[in-house]
Amino acid sequence: MVSLGFITVHPAQEITYITEIAKRAKQYGIIVYRFTPTNIEPGSQLIHGQVYDQQEEQWKQDTFSLPEFLYDRCFYGNDPLSKKAQPIMNWLKLNPSTTFIGYGLPNKLEIYQTLKQDKDLTFYLPHTKKATSSQKILSYLAKEKKIILKPISGSMGKGIIGLFLEKEGIRVVTHQRKNLIKKFFSTKKSITDYLDRLLQTQSFLCQPFLPIQDSQDFPFDLRILVQKNKDGQWQEIGRGIRKGGKNFLISNIGSGGEVIPFEEWSKGLSQSELYLLNENINTIISKLPNVLETKVQRLFELGIDLGLASDGSVWILDTNSKPGRKVVLSTSPNKTEEIYQAPLLYCLYLSEQSIKTNGS
Structure with a gap:
């Protein structure tokens, strides 16, 4: 019987999606498991996760070997669980005995x-280039007037920043969930300090601000x-x-x-x-x-x-x-x-x- 393992960082992530898949698996002769990377025992590689019971139509606790095929739906944040999970997933994808249905994209x-x-x-x-320094960013902004900074390894729109050159200084716009956050920098030193701190946290790409409104x-x-x-x-x-x-x-x-x-x-x-x-x-x-x-x-x-x-x-x-x-x-x-x-x-x-x- 073909086996499919659904992997998420947190146990309850995307539970509706994988349950709907699991409900349909029996007709294809597939058994479906779900687990997190930290459910894998490093030595034995046994997994303490859940299997979908087709008879009772519910998930049950189970211990099993790595399924034949793996479906990576891990989304990483700055939480402790993500920091533990990501190296395990990297190891799994380098393991010649594992087969992912999709291996993901680079940055x-x-x-x-x-x-x-x-x-x-x-x-x-x-037009896209790496934001290597605050000076390069400001030089690009002087040319384009409106630019976007995107985290090189970001997803779901997180960490995107807009820089807008105005008469009195530079307006910075970003998001925090559903909130719009605006800052204004009237001196070169203040915006340079802000960008320097930003570049210390992660790597960014520079792009022009496109007229897609x-x-x-x-x-x-x-x-x-x-x-x-x-x-x-x-x-x-x-x-x-x-x-x-x-x-x-x-x-x-x-x-x-x-x-x-x-x-x-x-x-x-x-x-x-x-x-x-x-x-x-x-x-x-x-x-x-x-x-x-x-x-x-x-x-x-x-x-x-x-x-x-x-x-x-x-x-x-x-x-x-x-x-x-x-x-x-x-x-x-x-x-x-x-x-x-x-x-x-x-x-x-x-x-x-x-x-x-x-x-x-």
């Missing part, structure tokens, strides 16, 4: 450098979920518009954003505008996953975030190997079964490929 700078090499995708990439200054982007199907081929599962708060930098749902069906939003476009937009989107989603897989180990799913500027240009804002599903589930409820079955079907595909390889 944002490496993703940018990989995509930049493709002659078609390069046109959709905002609507007419009322609400930021918005297009989230597209792509996954591999039962034949190991990439396919689009769904798409939706994420709209953030007024004057916010980002439109992430976790920061208070709302979801709008793409079909509803696109009614405001002319037929030719919609045609051109879809042509750009199709170019991106047909190439981006395959380009990334030339540089990284296997991937299973991606959330692709696109910025849609007022002049019709399309920008690749972010690529996430652990995407959420709220955008698709809320705008395309008819995709529910497809979303919950996808990891199971892909496990069967990988199992069949393994049998072919070992049998040849």
